[in-house]
Amino acid sequence: EIVMTQSPLSLPVTPGEPASISCKSSQSLLHTNGYNYLSWYLQKPGQSPHLLIYFGSSRASGVPDRFSGSGSGTDFTLKISRVEAEDVGVYYCMQARQTSITFGQGTRLDIK
């Protein structure tokens, strides 16, 4: 099973400031087709998770362009260029390179 490790686990951010979350996998997520099977999700308080980024860096439909994903292989980063109040919640990375899909522990973003 691929282990996903996120950091930090807690991230207090001032509105308007940038934020960055790291996600590291125990094995490479780069498929032979050239895509990284890594996606990012945000779970806002009291809601279901929703998709932000897939293939490591492709923004899902309707996701604001202040969200961006980068990385390849085993190291990935989610960046928010300017945090807004509506961005609070728990962020998860997920790998699908192996059939047994696994998530990171989650990073809680709060507003300072």
Add this chain to the structure above:
Amino acid sequence: QLHLVQSGAEVKKPGSSVKVSCKASGGPFSSSGFTWVRQAPGQGLEWMGGIIPLLGTTNYAQRFQGRVTITADESTTTVYMELSSLRSDDTAVYYCARAGLVDREYVWFETWGQGTLVTVSS
């Protein structure tokens, strides 16, 4: 756009089974992939397994093998997840999600249901 609506909350006794439904509407069903993810109180997300109705294929996380069964009814565009031999630590919110597929592999989860709370208590 595909919309997923799940069945309501359940309270079950230890050792019993629960079957949660997920009704899909507004988009393709048979060619889609559907997965189940659960979240224990205050905890993270855990993938349980999935199904591609068109192919009739299922995949299950190893830790749930033998206890979970995922099925699909194309006539009602509904996906089901049944979990047996329930224990107190199965208390969780269970989510269905439509998966983005690449070569019949689940790669991302693009649409999520509202979640179903299953409480296991004697």
